[in-house]
Amino acid sequence: MPDSLPPLGLLLDVDGPIASPVTRTIRRDSIIADLITLAAANVPIAFITGRSSLFIREQVISPLLAAGLPETMRMYGVCEKGAVWFPITAAGMGTAVVDPSVALPTAAVDAIRSLVHNRFADTMFFDETKQAMVSVEQRTDAADADYAAAAADFNDASFAILTGLGLGVRFGDRVSPDASGAVPFRIDPTIISTDIESVTLDKDHGAERALAFFAESGPLPRVWRSVGDSRSDYLMADHLHTAGYEVAHVDVRPSDGVLDRPYPVIVEGDLIHDAAGASFLSYWVDKLGLRQR
Known part of the structure; x- marks a missing residue:
């Protein structure tokens, strides 16, 4: 070199x-x-x-x-x-x-995958290629306005699912610590996707x-x-x-x-x-x- x-x-x-x-x-x-x-x-x-x-x-x-x-x-x-x-x-x-230390628990991954398939498959897809974080992405055949509306609902539903599993999660101004008081994960939306990831990333x-x-x-x-x-x-x-x-x-x-x-x-x-x-x-x-x- x-x-x-x-x-x-x-x-x-x-x-x-x-x-x-x-x-x-x-x-x-x-x-x-x-x-x-x-x-x-x-x-x-x-x-x-x-x-x-x-x-x-x-x-x-x-x-x-x-x-x-x-x-x-x-x-x-x-x-x-x-x-x-x-x-x-x-x-x-x-x-x-x-x-592997930054990956979401398998139960959380499976729950988000099911959420997408059951309620939001017309506007987004679950990215099966991710190895540590969880991501969903706008379908290319979905209108931007339709995706934006669906994504807002998806983000709220994801927050409820993750906190229901006992995970510490941050989403915007909303913070829900886990049983130890920690908040190791966040929900991070973009214009075409939502990432659910470790806060260290x-x-x-x-x-x-x-x-x-x-x-x-x-x-x-x-x-x-x-x-x-x-x-x-x-x-x-x-x-x-x-x-x-x-x-x-x-x-x-x-x-x-x-x-x-x-x-x-x-x-x-x-x-x-x-x-x-x-x-x-x-x-x-x-x-x-x-x-x-």
């Missing part, structure tokens, strides 16, 4: 800046091409996501492999907000490690794990960018800022509210989601003089 200081490091959420939240795929060829170009230029790239390792393998790594990943690069995946992690090489996804946890991995293979860049479409994605930049790096966060859905942070927050004009993500990557390929003429 090159000993020279990399010019940039990237921590990337997947849904939104890389994969379209509508199609759930990488639909812009420029994103694939620019990721490969940056990786070949010794830019460490980590995908830090709530998605499962199977989703990342099929929807992110497979198109990167098809386009030709460089033999020498530093690429990493942190899935389920830090519960699952693996290296990515020119041969594809390495062995995934799962942290989040994007700052994923960022810490990615930096530790990259540090094993060479010097870390001083300049970093994190990119995401949710307010929780700012936690990646929070970790980098606290660790003393020069960082800015790129918000590809600023309509949800740009957070006040002690580091720059970047928006890509009027572009959002993967259009904004594509613009961001293109900017850095040009800035680093990597564009093929």
Whole structure:
């Protein structure tokens, strides 16, 4: 691995800046091409996501492999907000490690699965690919308004089920401790899904794990960018800022509210989601003089 200081490091959420939240795929060829170009230029790239390792393998790594990943690069995946992690090489996804200590009890998983199948199957599906957290996701044939209404009911019903099982759960302003007074789990909705997860999991946890991995293979860049479409994605930049790096966060859905942070927050004009993500990557390929003429 090159000993020279990399010019940039990237921590990337997947849904939104890389994969379209509508199609759930990488639909812009420029994103694939620019990721490969940056990786070949010794830019460490980590995908830090709530998605499962199977989703990342099929929807992110497979198109990167098809386009030709460089033999020498530093690429990493942190899935389920830090519960699952693996290296990515020119041969594809390495062995995934799962942290079983953050998983929900089997009874809770089964109860949520039954809730989805019995009451909400017309608007959402239970994500069977998750290995530690529980997730449900909007069906692609469900209207946004229909899903939003169903998700509100689902979240309330999930809170009731989990607390009924004696689990300590947080959902927004509602907090229900377990018998020991602990609250180890939370319900975390997004625009297309709801995650039920350990409170120890989040994007700052994923960022810490990615930096530790990259540090094993060479010097870390001083300049970093994190990119995401949710307010929780700012936690990646929070970790980098606290660790003393020069960082800015790129918000590809600023309509949800740009957070006040002690580091720059970047928006890509009027572009959002993967259009904004594509613009961001293109900017850095040009800035680093990597564009093929």
